[in-house]
Amino acid sequence: MKQALADIFSLTGDNMPEIMxxxxxxxxxxxERILSAGAQLGPRDIYLARLPHVPYPLxxxxxxxxxxxxxxxxxxxxxxxxxxxxx
Amino acid sequence: xxxxxxxxxxxxxLSIPASFFLSVPIGVLLAAxxxxxxxxxxxxxxxxxxxxxxxxxxxxxxxxMGMVGALYQMIPVVAGSPVPFTRxxxxxxxxxxxxxxxxxxxxxxxxxxSMSVAILCFGIAFPIFLLPVGWALLRAPTKDxxxxxxxxxxxxxxxxxxxxxxxxxxxxxGVFSDDRMLWMQAHLTLALLGWVGGLIIAxxxxxxxxxxxxxxxxxxxxxxxxxxxxxxxxxxFIVAFTGFGFDGLLSTPRLMAVAALPAAxxxxxxxxxxxxxxxxxxxxxxxxxxxxxxxxxxxxxLLLIPAGALAMLHPDPRWQVLFGxxxxxxxxxxxxxxxxxxxxxxLIWFHRYSAKVGLEPVPSMRSLLPQNRIKTSxxxxxxxxxxxxxxxxxxxxxxxxxxxxxxxxxxxxxxxxLIHVLRSRETA
Numbered sequence: 001m002k003q004a005l006a007d008i009f010s011l012t013g014d015n016m017p018e019i020m021x022x023x024x025x026x027x028x029x030x031x032e033r034i035l036s037a038g039a040q041l042g043p044r045d046i047y048l049a050r051l052p053h054v055p056y057p058l059x060x061x062x063x064x065x066x067x068x069x070x071x072x073x074x075x076x077x078x079x080x081x082x083x084x085x086x087x
Numbered sequence: 088x089x090x091x092x093x094x095x096x097x098x099x100x101l102s103i104p105a106s107f108f109l110s111v112p113i114g115v116l117l118a119a120x121x122x123x124x125x126x127x128x129x130x131x132x133x134x135x136x137x138x139x140x141x142x143x144x145x146x147x148x149x150x151x152m153g154m155v156g157a158l159y160q161m162i163p164v165v166a167g168s169p170v171p172f173t174r175x176x177x178x179x180x181x182x183x184x185x186x187x188x189x190x191x192x193x194x195x196x197x198x199x200x201s202m203s204v205a206i207l208c209f210g211i212a213f214p215i216f217l218l219p220v221g222w223a224l225l226r227a228p229t230k231d232x233x234x235x236x237x238x239x240x241x242x243x244x245x246x247x248x249x250x251x252x253x254x255x256x257x258x259x260x261g262v263f264s265d266d267r268m269l270w271m272q273a274h275l276t277l278a279l280l281g282w283v284g285g286l287i288i289a290x291x292x293x294x295x296x297x298x299x300x301x302x303x304x305x306x307x308x309x310x311x312x313x314x315x316x317x318x319x320x321x322x323x324f325i326v327a328f329t330g331f332g333f334d335g336l337l338s339t340p341r342l343m344a345v346a347a348l349p350a351a352x353x354x355x356x357x358x359x360x361x362x363x364x365x366x367x368x369x370x371x372x373x374x375x376x377x378x379x380x381x382x383x384x385x386x387x388x389l390l391l392i393p394a395g396a397l398a399m400l401h402p403d404p405r406w407q408v409l410f411g412x413x414x415x416x417x418x419x420x421x422x423x424x425x426x427x428x429x430x431x432x433x434l435i436w437f438h439r440y441s442a443k444v445g446l447e448p449v450p451s452m453r454s455l456l457p458q459n460r461i462k463t464s465x466x467x468x469x470x471x472x473x474x475x476x477x478x479x480x481x482x483x484x485x486x487x488x489x490x491x492x493x494x495x496x497x498x499x500x501x502x503x504x505l506i507h508v509l510r511s512r513e514t515a
Contacts, residue, residue, distance in 0.1 A: 024300065024370055024371070025300075026297070026298055026299070026300055026373075027297045027298055027433065028433060028441065028452055031437075031441060031444070032441075032444050032445075035441065035444040035445045036444055037445075038445065039444075039445030039446055052296060052297065052303075053293075053297070054167060054229065056163065056164050056165075057098055057163075057164050057437060057441075060098070061441055061442060064442065077231070077303070077306075
């Protein structure tokens, strides 16, 4: 599983963070958690979370904070979002 | 499985949805004024001009106003596709208000020209809404059942609009077609089940899990519901075009209503049952007044198939009025009122505070609109539904006036709730 995720996001297994499951939170709590976590990220840190759907409104906020992201849509409709500082 | 990396400034300006949402109470106020001015007249028979005015204060002034605002907001967020030329939304807003006023004035005894102005306003407003929104939906990267349901709603609105404009021309000095009842039946089916029902269903699939943590309806069920909905929207047209029907009980308009049964079953039985069951099984059972609106609206929705059957079969026109009252103000407007109490705080939180999250303290979304304000609006809304039902059956002017007064109070409560949230920057 960890290796599969590492492949999806082009990461090495070593720097693969734990997935934060935010599917059990009401909107806008997942967005709050992601933005709060994003504010704490160091240059090499990675934040990975699972969400119930693609968080389109989040993207411009991440961009303004110079955070890059990648989305991976799972077969059940949920998505994984990976966030890190822009290089 | 796929991986996507998107960079889109999706959300429209706050002023766009907010202007439409703030106009919803104006539609309620207009309905209240019609009842206060004309008493029982709009509640006697659905074909009377006063009844048509009251109906459209509800469908255009309340429902379309909220739904158009919601679509401008939701399509970028849900479908990931920005709506082009969003500045046109301000023109759509003004034209809808002007059209509604002209329409109402004519039906309450105003000059023929006011209906011509209304037809012109609606004839411009809806296409300049439908084209950019339809374009955004067509090229949306997300193509799930919510997006498909929105497409069904927009196509239904387009055809219902065309039929509505032809029907309205009868009040602008034109002649009503011999097939007026057929046109009305088709207009009603598309507007109520396709446009309103389609959008409520599509939006619920997105917002009920998102805001209330209810389990999602599975994909296969959603697909079947959409197939049934579309079937019930198309079949009445086949009946109309073939002219199939007999005199009396099995007249063509009645058969058209029967042909719409698959769509009615989806909107007023299967969808309410599925969503109500999902809400009972939600993961975190947090008390939420906006949820009570959903439960009340869907509960009233379950009454609509029996009410519709009585309206179709019983010669007393009060059943037809009752059906319209319950469908517009009891089912659709109750759900919309609840949605506004949840979506507007979300929008304000998103536009004003989300950029500060993690950098400085921000208020929670729930703190922007106290629950007691939402509950007051809910009780007023439901009391007005009930009083309207009594007015329809007892048929006395004073009950109609009281319903109008209660509608006015509901409009003021709704407006006060929305203004309270919109002013939250100063108070947070």
